[in-house]
Each structure stands twice: as structure tokens, then as C-alpha cells.
Amino acid sequence: MTDFYEFKTTIQPIPAGKPTLGWFCTYTPVEILYAAGFETYGIRKSSGAETEDVYLGRPLCPYIHSIFGGALASRYSMLEGVVIAHSCECLRRLYDGWRQLGSQVTPAFCHLLDVPTVNTPSAVDYFEKNLQQLVKTLERQFDRKVTDEALHEAITLFNHTRSLLQRLYELRKHDHPPVTGSQVMEILDMAMTTDKKEFNRRFEPFLTRLENQESSDATRSRKQRLMVFGSVFNPEIIKFLEQDDIGGIVVCEDACNGMRFFDTVVEPTGNPLKSLSSGYLGKAPCPRMAGELGVDYLLDLISQYRIDGLIYYIPKYCENLYLEFPYVSEKLDDLGVPYKRLEGEISGDLNKIELKSFIEMIELKKEMADFQ
Amino acid sequence: MKGFLGIDVGSVSTNIVFIDENKQVIEKEYTFTHGRVLSALKQSLNAVMERLPADLEILGTGVTGSAAELARSIVNADLYKTEIYSHARATVHEFPDVRTIFEIGGQDSKVIYIKDGVPIRSRMNEWCGAGTGSMLDAQSSRLGVPIGELGALAVQSTKVIDFRTRCGVFIESCAIDAQARGYSVAEIAAGLCNACAKNFINTLNIDRKKLETPIVFQGGVAANIGVKQALERYIEEGGGVKCNLLIPKHYNVMGALGIALAVRDAYAREPWESSGFRGMEVINKIETCIVDANTCGEKVQNRSNRYGDILQLTIGNQVIATL
Incomplete structure (x- = not known):
């Protein structure tokens, strides 16, 4: 698909010198950062500097070590600051480390945003107050003014990005998805780390072409349709599963570096902070949220995307995912959906034998070949 | 005699099973790998071959185990499956x-x-x-x-x-x-x-x-x-x-037995003209060497799309496979 590579080359990183703020969790209302005059940069990949972090304790997930190592090794020097959402205990400890080591990490500015774990009217009120606090901090720290008008504009812009990505995911429900999982991961990366206006402008015509084209690769319909569930997972999984001799195609990622980035629509009118608060808390509940709704949502995705098998990927020490697993696996067993639980890092080597044998099992289940 | 070879190259042992067309185990061999995949594989293949009748015809070969990729190239195997599949296949056959x-x-x-x-x-x-x-x-x-x-x-x-x-x-x-x-x-x-x-x-x-x-x-x-x-x-x-x-009776070579059975199944479903098996004469001459792709002057891409060290199988000066 040469078209994809052409599209890719049109997307440029945020130009050096343009003020940018980093974010980590998809419960961070990035519209506020944008309305304060910043580009937004989602840090969702390995910094490659995990081992630089000799400060935070070992039983934190590799994503946190990657971020903190990266901050210590100046990998994020293009940023003016970061917003850390208190969405899990690991991120909260990242904030502690960031504050504690102050002068040794770049960028120095960081703000902790507390996010409730329930979506109730009082939680929405509470989260709105936290957002007001974020606005005040940004205004004071960077000497700016965040107007309602700018917030409305930002909401419209990000809603547009989200709706484009939702359209992209619709295409993956087809028998012959016009994009591979690896390509979607690259698109999501662009959407999270580049200039939003530029991204929307370049991506929309490409997406329209995809929507209008007949499938480019009919062989994709013979592959096993897979889904990755997790927090920040290792993108190598998708690359491996989609190799020709493995025989999978990844059609959905219910993960922090997957569809959790865009699974909401924020009301573009009225009190913008209220809209953001209820819009973000109303996101499809991820494992950090309390209650059972997340599993229902997962089961719904499995039927919508007609999933043949699910990879449950746990970055080492990700407690939310460990603790959610018995519950999720029970539901999957009831539904008869094959799944594979894997633990590991967020980049680098994988247990390929486990992944390959999982595909073999799905194929066997389908064929019910005479195995005796 | 016609039949199928199953090869399981694991961390500790290299195992080979030969089955006939009726899934009967004719020969098996359990050898310690001792960190040397190529020589362990040659040694155990030779041992099995010596014990098999002279009119032997190998219809197909399969590999499994942690060094399956390497073993697959050495024998030019017809089928590769993971250890999990292979073990399950053999066990279900027996129980x-x-x-x-x-x-x-x-x-x-x-x-x-x-x-x-x-x-x-x-x-x-x-x-x-x-x-x-x-x-x-x-x-x-x-x-x-x-x-x-x-x-x-x-x-x-x-x-x-x-x-x-x-x-x-x-x-x-x-x-x-x-x-x-x-x-x-x-x-x-x-x-x-x-x-x-x-x-x-x-x-x-x-x-x-x-x-x-x-x-x-x-x-x-x-x-x-x-x-x-x-x-x-x-x-x-x-x-x-x-x-x-x-x-199981063949408890220590179940991976090799399973992959042999899997090759037999594949062959029974859709027979191929001839097995890719190189034959012992060729296999005994194969040597391996690791080449640093970065020192070759140009980047060489191997089968798994990785850059870095590549492994070459050679006979004399001729490179017969790169992985």
C-alpha cells in the first residue's frame, strides 16, 4: 500500500521551538493544554532509556521506568512540561519522582491531575474542579489566559481528530480491512504526537480514499482477526502477529496506546470545563475505573470487530491489569473467546512461541481438524 | 520403508522420532544439546538413520523446539509448529x-x-x-x-x-x-x-x-x-x-513425536511430491557462521525482518541459507 507511505511522509513532527506539553494517560483532557497555546504530545512509546531510572522502585511498570528514564536522559527536552494524570498508582509515583528530583529531570514543570475512578454526577463536579485547577496552574506558570472561546475551539478540533479515528476503526470491522494493525499504530502515534490541525488536514483525504477503495488485499480475510487488550502494550506484538507466516491481522486495540485515545465525544457548547469533565469521565471505562462496565464494553468490541482471539497484554507490574484478569478471563471463557495472557516489557523482545502457538490454537479451533 | 521425521531441538535435549505411515514409532533418539545445535542435530540424525532400514524413504520432516528456526533451515523441513502444538498433538494421539x-x-x-x-x-x-x-x-x-x-x-x-x-x-x-x-x-x-x-x-x-x-x-x-x-x-x-x-511411553520425545504426527497429517491431507529433506550426506557437510550484517558493507535483511547479526549456513564456500 504505497498510499500509506505517501501519507506518512506528509506528516511532520511538531517544529522545534513550538511550545508543547506532554501527557501520559488518555484521561488527560488535552484540549485544555491546546487552549493554553500548547501543542500536545502523547508519550506512549518506550524512550529507550528505561535503565536510566535507578530512583523509582522496581515494582513499577516498565512504562513508568521508560518515562522517568527518558526524563532523566533528556529525551523530552522538546517539552515545556508534562501533565501526569493520577490514573494509577504507578503514574502517581512517577509524579512523586518528578517532584523529588526536580532539577535533574527535563522538563521540570509537571502537574498532577487527579481523576476519579467513577463516573457519577459528584465525580464530574469534582473532576471539573481539578480541571479548573489545571487551567489556573497553566495560566500562572506560563503567564497565559485560557478563554472559554479557545476551549470551545480546541474541543471542536479534537472532536474532529477523534471522529476521523473512529471512522478509521469502522473500516477495520470489514472482512478485508484496508489497513493493517501496524499501520493503525503508526497513524495513532502521529495523531498523538504531531500538530493536530495539520494531522486532521492531511489525514482526512487519506481516510476518504481508504473508505472509497475496494479492499487492496483479499488475503487479509483469511487471517485470524485479533485484538490486543491492555494498558500500554508492546507494539512489536502487532508486527509479529501480522507477519506473513504467522497469519494474524490485528483489527482492534482496546488499550491506552490504542482506541482509548479517541473513544469519547466532548460536548462543544456550554461550560467547556464541565463538558470536558463529563466527556472524559464518560469514556469507555478502562481497567483503572471501578465497576463492571469495562468488561461489557470489551465484550461488545469483541462482537463488533468479530474477534477470533484476544491478547491480554500486561506490562510487568501493571496491577490494574493483573487484578482485572480473573474477571475478564471468566467472561471470555463463558463467551468461548480464545485469549492469551502475556506479560512483558513495552518494547523489545516478545515470547514469540506463545503468540505463534496461540494462532495455531485459533486455527485448530476453527478447523476442528481431526486431531486424533 | 516410508515415514516421517519429527525433530525437536530444545534447550537441553535434541530429540528425533521417526514414524511410519501408520503413525507407529519406529525409532527415537534423545541426545543432549550441550549448547551445540548443529552438532547435536547431526549426531542424533545420524544415529537414527543408522538404525533405520536401508530402503528408507522420508516423505516429510517437521521441526519444533526453541531452535526450530535453525533446525528448519538445516534439514530444510516441510513443516514448523510450536512446542505447544507439538506436545498437545502427541499426547492426544496417545491419550x-x-x-x-x-x-x-x-x-x-x-x-x-x-x-x-x-x-x-x-x-x-x-x-x-x-x-x-x-x-x-x-x-x-x-x-x-x-x-x-x-x-x-x-x-x-x-x-x-x-x-x-x-x-x-x-x-x-x-x-x-x-x-x-x-x-x-x-x-x-x-x-x-x-x-x-x-x-x-x-x-x-x-x-x-x-x-x-x-x-x-x-x-x-x-x-x-x-x-x-x-x-x-x-x-x-x-x-x-x-x-x-x-x-506417556515416549515421554521425553513427545515434541518430536507430535511434529512427526503433524507432518504425517499434512501429507495425508495433501501429499507433496517430494520432501525438502536435504539428506544426511548434505546435512553432514553443513557448517554455520554468524555474520555481523553491519560489517558486510551493506545491510542484509534476514527472514524475520531483523537487522543485526545474521546466521549463514554454508557447505564449503557456498552459502545455502541465510537467517
């Missing part, structure tokens, strides 16, 4: 009603759950080798007990020391502490077998209450009666069924 498979090998351990003769779920030890043969190997050589006798020694002991650790290295510290306190070698051996069994169950998160029988126990460690009894005891202690683990 059609099996529900659970325990496999403990050199550094791998796995549990495979079977329903209606098809594997439905599996789990491998991902990060810890304490519940595998390597731990027993290291500890029995420290005790000066041949590994083949450790199990028999363990079952002589009436006392089982409970080494309270989940780490293979710290088990050694516990064993040394036990010997200093005056425990006999048999008692320590029983403790080691018990530790292996407990680590196996815990590392693979096996819910003992929900285990379904028959359970088949295979892999090199299945030869160890001490571990077998420790597993049975530990399952029962955990509220599981009182059971007798079944040990």
Missing part, C-alpha cells in the same frame, strides 16, 4: 481423552488444557525457570547424585523439606542450610522435587481445584518419580483431585 498436559523440560514448562481433543488454552513459564529440569540438574550435580537417580532417592525419604522460596538460586541456599542442619541427601532430594513441583504449579498459575483429569505428565522431568509424586501430593493438598499422573 485421546486427556484434559490437562503438564510438560516440564530443560528450561520450559507448560500447561496445556485440552477439550474434545483440541488444545484450548496454554501457558508457558515466561520469566522463571525454577520449576524446570535445569534447577534439578544444577542441584543434583551439586549433591553428586546423577540426575537420573534423584527421583528414586527422593521417594526413599519420609520427610519432605519445604524450601520456602520461589527462586531457583535461593533454593540452593535453602538446600545448603538444610545440609548444615543435618538433613540427609535423600531428604534434600525430596525437598528439591517438591520445590520443582510447587514452582511449576505456581509459576503457571494452575488452579489446582479446577484441574481436570486425566492429567498427562511429560517432558524430560517426567522421568523423575520424585517430581511426579510431589505434583500429585501438591494437587491434592490444594483441594484438587486425588490423581495418578499418566506418563
Whole structure:
């Protein structure tokens, strides 16, 4: 698909010198950062500097070590600051480390945003107050003014990005998805780390072409349709599963570096902070949220995307995912959906034998070949 | 005689099984790999070939195991499947009603759950080798007990020391502490077998209450009666069924048997004209060398799309495969 590579080359990183703020969790209302005059940069990949972090304790997930190592090794020097959402205990400890080591990490500015774990009217009120606090901090720290008008504009812009990505995911429900999982991961990366206006402008015509084209690769319909569930997972999984001799195609990622980035629509009118608060808390509940709704949502995705098998990927020490697993696996067993639980890092080597044998099992289940 | 070769190159042993068209095991060979895949493979292939009749015709070959990629290139195999598939295939062949498979090998351990003769779920030890043969190997050589006798020694002991650790290295510290306190070698051996069994169950998160029988126990460690009894005891202690683990006849070459059966199935479904098997004359001449792709002047891409060190198989000056 040469078209994809052409599209890719049109997307440029945020130009050096343009003020940018980093974010980590998809419960961070990035519209506020944008309305304060910043580009937004989602840090969702390995910094490659995990081992630089000799400060935070070992039983934190590799994503946190990657971020903190990266901050210590100046990998994020293009940023003016970061917003850390208190969405899990690991991120909260990242904030502690960031504050504690102050002068040794770049960028120095960081703000902790507390996010409730329930979506109730009082939680929405509470989260709105936290957002007001974020606005005040940004205004004071960077000497700016965040107007309602700018917030409305930002909401419209990000809603547009989200709706484009939702359209992209619709295409993956087809028998012959016009994009591979690896390509979607690259698109999501662009959407999270580049200039939003530029991204929307370049991506929309490409997406329209995809929507209008007949499938480019009919062989994709013979592959096993897979889904990755997790927090920040290792993108190598998708690359491996989609190799020709493995025989999978990844059609959905219910993960922090997957569809959790865009699974909401924020009301573009009225009190913008209220809209953001209820819009973000109303996101499809991820494992950090309390209650059972997340599993229902997962089961719904499995039927919508007609999933043949699910990879449950746990970055080492990700407690939310460990603790959610018995519950999720029970539901999957009831539904008869094959799944594979894997633990590991967020980049680098994988247990390929486990992944390959999982595909073999799905194929066997389908064929019910005479195995005796 | 016509038949199929199954090859399983694992961390500790290289195993070969030859079956005829009726799925009967004609020959098998279990050789220690000793870190040398190519020479172990040549040695065991030669050993099997020598014992097979002269009118031999190899219809197909299959590979599995941790060094399957390399072995596949060396013999030019017709089929590759993972160890999990291969082990399940062989076990279902021997025990059609099996529900659970325990496999403990050199550094791998796995549990495979079977329903209606098809594997439905599996789990491998991902990060810890304490519940595998390597731990027993290291500890029995420290005790000066041949590994083949450790199990028999363990079952002589009436006392089982409970080494309270989940780490293979710290088990050694516990064993040394036990010997200093005056425990006999048999008692320590029983403790080691018990530790292996407990680590196996815990590392693979096996819910003992929900285990379904028959359970088949295979892999090199299945030869160890001490571990077998420790597993049975530990399952029962955990509220599981009182059971007798079944040990297959070819327990230590099940991977090789499974892949041989899989090749036979594939051939029976859709026969190919001739097997890719290179023949012993060619295989015996093959050498391997690691080439640093970065020093070749240009980047060479290997089959798995990685850049970096590449492996070349050569005969004389001729490169016959790159991976």
C-alpha cells in the first residue's frame, strides 16, 4: 500500500521551538493544554532509556521506568512540561519522582491531575474542579489566559481528530480491512504526537480514499482477526502477529496506546470545563475505573470487530491489569473467546512461541481438524 | 520403508522420532544439546538413520523446539509448529481423552488444557525457570547424585523439606542450610522435587481445584518419580483431585513425536511430491557462521525482518541459507 507511505511522509513532527506539553494517560483532557497555546504530545512509546531510572522502585511498570528514564536522559527536552494524570498508582509515583528530583529531570514543570475512578454526577463536579485547577496552574506558570472561546475551539478540533479515528476503526470491522494493525499504530502515534490541525488536514483525504477503495488485499480475510487488550502494550506484538507466516491481522486495540485515545465525544457548547469533565469521565471505562462496565464494553468490541482471539497484554507490574484478569478471563471463557495472557516489557523482545502457538490454537479451533 | 521425521531441538535435549505411515514409532533418539545445535542435530540424525532400514524413504520432516528456526533451515523441513502444538498433538494421539498436559523440560514448562481433543488454552513459564529440569540438574550435580537417580532417592525419604522460596538460586541456599542442619541427601532430594513441583504449579498459575483429569505428565522431568509424586501430593493438598499422573511411553520425545504426527497429517491431507529433506550426506557437510550484517558493507535483511547479526549456513564456500 504505497498510499500509506505517501501519507506518512506528509506528516511532520511538531517544529522545534513550538511550545508543547506532554501527557501520559488518555484521561488527560488535552484540549485544555491546546487552549493554553500548547501543542500536545502523547508519550506512549518506550524512550529507550528505561535503565536510566535507578530512583523509582522496581515494582513499577516498565512504562513508568521508560518515562522517568527518558526524563532523566533528556529525551523530552522538546517539552515545556508534562501533565501526569493520577490514573494509577504507578503514574502517581512517577509524579512523586518528578517532584523529588526536580532539577535533574527535563522538563521540570509537571502537574498532577487527579481523576476519579467513577463516573457519577459528584465525580464530574469534582473532576471539573481539578480541571479548573489545571487551567489556573497553566495560566500562572506560563503567564497565559485560557478563554472559554479557545476551549470551545480546541474541543471542536479534537472532536474532529477523534471522529476521523473512529471512522478509521469502522473500516477495520470489514472482512478485508484496508489497513493493517501496524499501520493503525503508526497513524495513532502521529495523531498523538504531531500538530493536530495539520494531522486532521492531511489525514482526512487519506481516510476518504481508504473508505472509497475496494479492499487492496483479499488475503487479509483469511487471517485470524485479533485484538490486543491492555494498558500500554508492546507494539512489536502487532508486527509479529501480522507477519506473513504467522497469519494474524490485528483489527482492534482496546488499550491506552490504542482506541482509548479517541473513544469519547466532548460536548462543544456550554461550560467547556464541565463538558470536558463529563466527556472524559464518560469514556469507555478502562481497567483503572471501578465497576463492571469495562468488561461489557470489551465484550461488545469483541462482537463488533468479530474477534477470533484476544491478547491480554500486561506490562510487568501493571496491577490494574493483573487484578482485572480473573474477571475478564471468566467472561471470555463463558463467551468461548480464545485469549492469551502475556506479560512483558513495552518494547523489545516478545515470547514469540506463545503468540505463534496461540494462532495455531485459533486455527485448530476453527478447523476442528481431526486431531486424533 | 516410508515415514516421517519429527525433530525437536530444545534447550537441553535434541530429540528425533521417526514414524511410519501408520503413525507407529519406529525409532527415537534423545541426545543432549550441550549448547551445540548443529552438532547435536547431526549426531542424533545420524544415529537414527543408522538404525533405520536401508530402503528408507522420508516423505516429510517437521521441526519444533526453541531452535526450530535453525533446525528448519538445516534439514530444510516441510513443516514448523510450536512446542505447544507439538506436545498437545502427541499426547492426544496417545491419550485421546486427556484434559490437562503438564510438560516440564530443560528450561520450559507448560500447561496445556485440552477439550474434545483440541488444545484450548496454554501457558508457558515466561520469566522463571525454577520449576524446570535445569534447577534439578544444577542441584543434583551439586549433591553428586546423577540426575537420573534423584527421583528414586527422593521417594526413599519420609520427610519432605519445604524450601520456602520461589527462586531457583535461593533454593540452593535453602538446600545448603538444610545440609548444615543435618538433613540427609535423600531428604534434600525430596525437598528439591517438591520445590520443582510447587514452582511449576505456581509459576503457571494452575488452579489446582479446577484441574481436570486425566492429567498427562511429560517432558524430560517426567522421568523423575520424585517430581511426579510431589505434583500429585501438591494437587491434592490444594483441594484438587486425588490423581495418578499418566506418563506417556515416549515421554521425553513427545515434541518430536507430535511434529512427526503433524507432518504425517499434512501429507495425508495433501501429499507433496517430494520432501525438502536435504539428506544426511548434505546435512553432514553443513557448517554455520554468524555474520555481523553491519560489517558486510551493506545491510542484509534476514527472514524475520531483523537487522543485526545474521546466521549463514554454508557447505564449503557456498552459502545455502541465510537467517
